[in-house]
Amino acid sequence: MRFTSSVRTHVGLVRGNNEDSAFAGPHMLLVADGVGGHAAGEVASASVAHLLGAMSLLPKPASGESSTPDEDLPVVLREWVDRAHRLLVEGVAADPTRAGMATTLTAVLTDGHTFAMCHAGDSRAYVLRDGGLRQVSVDHTLVQALLDQGRITPAQARVHPYRSAVTRFVDGGDRPDADIVLLDLRPRDRLLLCSDGLTDFVDEGEIRSLLLDATPEEATDNLVRAALVAGGRDNVTCVVGDVLDGELMPWHRRPYFCRMEGAVTDLANLIDPAGHGHAA
Numbered sequence: 639m640r641f642t643s644s645v646r647t648h649v650g651l652v653r654g655n656n657e658d659s660a661f662a663g664p665h666m667l668l669v670a671d672g673v674g675g676h677a678a679g680e681v682a683s684a685s686v687a688h689l690l691g692a693m694s695l696l697p698k699p700a701s702g703e704s705s706t707p708d709e710d711l712p713v714v715l716r717e718w719v720d721r722a723h724r725l726l727v728e729g730v731a732a733d734p735t736r737a738g739m740a741t742t743l744t745a746v747l748t749d750g751h752t753f754a755m756c757h758a759g760d761s762r763a764y765v766l767r768d769g770g771l772r773q774v775s776v777d778h779t780l781v782q783a784l785l786d787q788g789r790i791t792p793a794q795a796r797v798h799p800y801r802s803a804v805t806r807f808v809d810g811g812d813r814p815d816a817d818i819v820l821l822d823l824r825p826r827d828r829l830l831l832c833s834d835g836l837t838d839f840v841d842e843g844e845i846r847s848l849l850l851d852a853t854p855e856e857a858t859d860n861l862v863r864a865a866l867v868a869g870g871r872d873n874v875t876c877v878v879g880d881v882l883d884g885e886l887m888p889w890h891r892r893p894y895f896c897r898m899e900g901a902v903t904d905l906a907n908l909i910d911p912a913g914h915g916h917a918a
């Protein structure tokens with residue numbers, strides 16, 4: 639199995655810069671929403687998105703790509719996230735004005751048989767199957783914690799003064815506390831990864847209807863447009879990927895099927911634009 643996908647991002651109608659990054663390739667889908675002053679939010683999201691996206695293009699060093707046992711996929715993803723974290727540590731050391739930069743990360747990787755997701759922050763992953771939409775990520779936010787504890791209602795959560803407070807990130811500080819889980823996906827499932835610039839402004843009923851009966855390109859266009867119609871007060875990024883029955887794409891063909899959008903498309907935002915791998 640692999641993905642066919644579309645990516646769209648928009649700076650929105652209020653903000654002057656886009657701190658979101660997205661990557662979509664045959665074997666990985668990813669959204670990262672950066673935060674931090676002095677343009678460092680862009681650096682965090684772009685560097686993490688670029689590193690993980692590039693890793694998904696590598697042929698596996700072992701003997702044949704399909705020989706890897708399924709349970710290794712979360713371990714692989716964990717290693718990539720740790721490597722991205724070390725890159726951000728290095729980026730802060732190189733330029734202390736980047737201190738405090740951070741990014742959400744929601745990424746799904748496949749080895750052709752299984753799917754693993756890593757997730758930190760308030761970007762989201764949804765699966766559309768047989769017309770039903772299901773959120774498969776858990777928001778790492780203060781309001782989600784209060785909801786889990788039964789201390790507020792969903793209605794109170796929507797208007798909570800601290801609803802934008804995110805409790806987990808990938809940043810240049812401690813090793814990231816990302817969720818890494820296997821996802822049960824099969825051919826004809828549709829994945830949506832999105833930044834909070836979509837979900838803060840467009841409800842899940844509308845998201846579902848915009849994902850139905852549309853190509854990935856139409857769906858991403860219509861989702862981003864819906865966020866703008868609703869005010870567009872944040873950067874908005876959507877990745878829609880359909881699960882295809884088929885072999886992994888040979889490594890030399892993968893770049894032709896990859897798309898990047900947002901901060902990651904500007905080389906000036908990459909901590910290691912030459913990809914020398916100092917952080918490895």
Ligand SMILES: [Mn+2]
Pocket residue numbers: 671833834835872873
């Ligand atoms: Mn955002």
